[in-house]
Amino acid sequence: MTESARPGQSVREGLRSRRWLLWGALLLLVGLLLGVLVFLAGEYEEGRDQAALERDAALVVSDIRSGLVRNVQTLQSLHSVAPTADSWTAPAAELLAAHREIVRLEWRASGLDVLAERDTPFLASLSGYLGRDQSLHDVRQACDNARRLSGPAFSPSYFWPMSSGVGMELMEMCLPVTRNGRPDGFLVATYSLPGVLAELTNKDLLRGRGLAFSEPDGTRLALHSTVAVSGRTLHTSALLDLPGHTLMVRLESPRRALGLFPNVLTAVVGVLSLALLAVLALLGRDMRRRQRAELEVADALAFRKAMENSLVTGLRARDMQGRITYVNPAFCQMVGFSAEELIGTGLPAPWWPPELFDEYQRRQAVRLAGQTLPREGYESVFQRSDGTRFPVLIIEAPLIDAQGVQTGYMSAILDLTEQRRVEDLNRTSQDRLQATARLATVGEMASLLSHELNQPLAAISSYATGTLNLLAGPAGELPQADLQLAMRRIGEQAERAGRVIKSVADFVRRREQVREAVAPQSLLDAIAPLLGLQAKKLGIRVQIDLAPGLPLVQCDRTMVEQVLLNLARNGMQAMPEGDPPARSGQRVLTLAVRQSRLLAGASPGGRAQKAWVEFAVTDHGQGLSTDVQDKLFTPFFTTKAEGMGLGLSLCRTVIEQHGGALGFEPAQPRGTVFRFTLPVA
Numbered sequence: 001m002t003e004s005a006r007p008g009q010s011v012r013e014g015l016r017s018r019r020w021l022l023w024g025a026l027l028l029l030v031g032l033l034l035g036v037l038v039f040l041a042g043e044y045e046e047g048r049d050q051a052a053l054e055r056d057a058a059l060v061v062s063d064i065r066s067g068l069v070r071n072v073q074t075l076q077s078l079h080s081v082a083p084t085a086d087s088w089t090a091p092a093a094e095l096l097a098a099h100r101e102i103v104r105l106e107w108r109a110s111g112l113d114v115l116a117e118r119d120t121p122f123l124a125s126l127s128g129y130l131g132r133d134q135s136l137h138d139v140r141q142a143c144d145n146a147r148r149l150s151g152p153a154f155s156p157s158y159f160w161p162m163s164s165g166v167g168m169e170l171m172e173m174c175l176p177v178t179r180n181g182r183p184d185g186f187l188v189a190t191y192s193l194p195g196v197l198a199e200l201t202n203k204d205l206l207r208g209r210g211l212a213f214s215e216p217d218g219t220r221l222a223l224h225s226t227v228a229v230s231g232r233t234l235h236t237s238a239l240l241d242l243p244g245h246t247l248m249v250r251l252e253s254p255r256r257a258l259g260l261f262p263n264v265l266t267a268v269v270g271v272l273s274l275a276l277l278a279v280l281a282l283l284g285r286d287m288r289r290r291q292r293a294e295l296e297v298a299d300a301l302a303f304r305k306a307m308e309n310s311l312v313t314g315l316r317a318r319d320m321q322g323r324i325t326y327v328n329p330a331f332c333q334m335v336g337f338s339a340e341e342l343i344g345t346g347l348p349a350p351w352w353p354p355e356l357f358d359e360y361q362r363r364q365a366v367r368l369a370g371q372t373l374p375r376e377g378y379e380s381v382f383q384r385s386d387g388t389r390f391p392v393l394i395i396e397a398p399l400i401d402a403q404g405v406q407t408g409y410m411s412a413i414l415d416l417t418e419q420r421r422v423e424d425l426n427r428t429s430q431d432r433l434q435a436t437a438r439l440a441t442v443g444e445m446a447s448l449l450s451h452e453l454n455q456p457l458a459a460i461s462s463y464a465t466g467t468l469n470l471l472a473g474p475a476g477e478l479p480q481a482d483l484q485l486a487m488r489r490i491g492e493q494a495e496r497a498g499r500v501i502k503s504v505a506d507f508v509r510r511r512e513q514v515r516e517a518v519a520p521q522s523l524l525d526a527i528a529p530l531l532g533l534q535a536k537k538l539g540i541r542v543q544i545d546l547a548p549g550l551p552l553v554q555c556d557r558t559m560v561e562q563v564l565l566n567l568a569r570n571g572m573q574a575m576p577e578g579d580p581p582a583r584s585g586q587r588v589l590t591l592a593v594r595q596s597r598l599l600a601g602a603s604p605g606g607r608a609q610k611a612w613v614e615f616a617v618t619d620h621g622q623g624l625s626t627d628v629q630d631k632l633f634t635p636f637f638t639t640k641a642e643g644m645g646l647g648l649s650l651c652r653t654v655i656e657q658h659g660g661a662l663g664f665e666p667a668q669p670r671g672t673v674f675r676f677t678l679p680v681a
């Protein structure tokens with residue numbers, strides 16, 4: 001058991017650890033997948049935000065560009081009316097007041113000498129710190145470009161420190177102007193880059209965002225606004241391509257990703273992931289239940305298998321075509337074939353005796369034709385693999401599967417060999433009993449007849465002798481009267497003998513079945529005088545040993561008395577004078593009666609449930625030799641010269657007819673005990 005349990009356990013443990021490994025791997029993969037999903041969702045969201053930002057940056061750039069173009073038109077209007085240096089100033093101031101992004105306007109001659117100029121009213125300290133000639137280089141660069149392009153051109157931006165200690169990034173725009181179709185110098189507008197950002201962009205677009213002009217390396221040149229929150233930001237740059245110079249606009253936006261689930265998509269993915277985890281957990285629980293159920297099924301199967309293996313009844317399953325699908329070990333043992341040899345074999349079955357093939361084949365055909373089988377089964381004869389035959393009882397039932405469809409036949413097979421043996425034994429003992437009973441009756445009749453017929457036969461014989469004597473006399477003087485008398489007497493005696501025979505026959509017939517409740521004591525009392533006489537003659541002491549409180553026994557009083565007498569007489573005859581020696585004090589015949597649960601001579605567990613009274617007759621004679629023991633109950637067996645040899649066989653018949661049993665065993669220290677039992681009334 002333990003040997004077979006240990007490998008099973010280790011296999012189970014192996015399976016369990018592998019299962020945990022698989023579960024671990026699954027959870028890890030699902031976790032990874034979820035992580036990647038959440039990450040990708042975040043990335044996607046971020047990509048969308050980034051794209052929106054880039055779109056907005058393009059919008060900002062186009063806003064600025066169109067603002068600058070508008071400004072060019074506005075600036076051109078300053079020269080549409082051919083101004084003088086004085087008349088130029090007033091509209092220039094007006095223009096500066098309207099356009100905060102322009103911090104200075106200059107009208108320069110073709111040689112770049114300043115004809116008229118005006119500063120923005122919003123910045124007092126613009127020209128206090130450095131002289132205007134510091135920016136002349138930029139102006140010249142812009143105007144060279146403008147001349148070449150015949151249109152507005154910009155200079156690179158430059159930092160302009162101011163007297164207030166701060167400074168700003170400025171950029172020159174040079175616009176060639178004409179008077180009456182001829183070039184008339186340049187209009188130079190100095191743009192403040194922060195001003196451009198503040199004035200030329202859409203405020204709504206920039207809410208919460210950071211906007212700046214920057215160098216390609218990210219250095220901010222001019223800042224309009226910054227992102228309020230610290231932390232990660234999204235940013236994008238767009239090029240503002242101006243004639244003569246290119247600026248880079250940098251737009252920043254705070255990342256909306258705050259917390260674990262920053263937006264709907266990620267939240268949906270998160271919820272789905274949680275649902276997936278929940279489903280996984282449920283699946284796991286379901287799997288555990290399934291495994292438990294599987295283990296239970298395996299246990300039940302093992303139990304069923306053990307049960308089948310320990311059965312003494314043979315089990316056999318056949319499919320609808322008569323092929324064997326299952327046999328249990330008891331069946332294999334019965335027919336002497338192994339399960340491997342049997343399974344799959346069809347008809348004729350290997351255990352069919354060849355001469356009965358036809359009959360069995362017919363039976364099988366009836367069964368396969370779907371006719372109902374007798375519930376109580378039918379008897380048959382099987383042949384073992386070694387050729388010996390044995391009777392069996394087969395009980396068959398249809399085999400129905402889980403869907404309710406018949407898939408074959410299940411048979412239980414009982415080996416009837418032992419049962420048959422017991423039945424035979426019973427029959428022989430019954431026959432023997434009947435024979436003995438007949439013999440007993442014959443013996444009884446014979447002894448009675450011999451006794452009763454003695455007298456009439458003796459009388460007939462003496463009358464016959466007398467008659468012969470009379471007939472022997474002289475022929476002429478026959479005494480007719482005497483002869484007639486003698487003949488009449490012979491006839492009378494013969495009639496009497498006939499009556500005796502009839503009465504004996506009647507008596508014997510009448511004696512059957514006279515049962516009454518008798519006290520054991522009264523049985524012993526009835527034979528005591530006869531026994532006493534015989535014992536006295538042989539010098540034997542008779543000891544009577546009655547247990548107290550004995551119940552009545554159900555019996556034919558005369559018959560049982562006869563049995564007791566017979567056993568006592570045999571016992572006394574077994575102890576002739578001198579054997580055993582008188583001084584040993586063993587010339588005692590004991591008659592003991594006691595109550596018994598056991599039937600004398602029967603094994604315990606047989607008919608022991610009834611209450612019995614046991615009679616025991618013990619002598620201390622020479623005992624029984626095995627030779628004598630064997631023939632003891634054979635009618636007419638005797639070792640005595642005058643014996644009839646009917647005593648013991650008659651005794652046994654009588655006792656068995658009462659339902660009891662008669663047996664014997666050696667007595668201690670020597671001799672024999674004869675015991676018989678009678679049922680309690």
Ligand code: ADP
Binds near residue numbers: 571643647
């Ligand atoms: P019978 O007494 O007429 O010989 P039984 O049937 O009573 O016939 O006995 C058969 C034989 O069994 C006897 O001849 C005797 O040899 C033997 N026998 C019976 N009882 C005893 C006994 N108590 N001790 C020894 N032998 C016995």
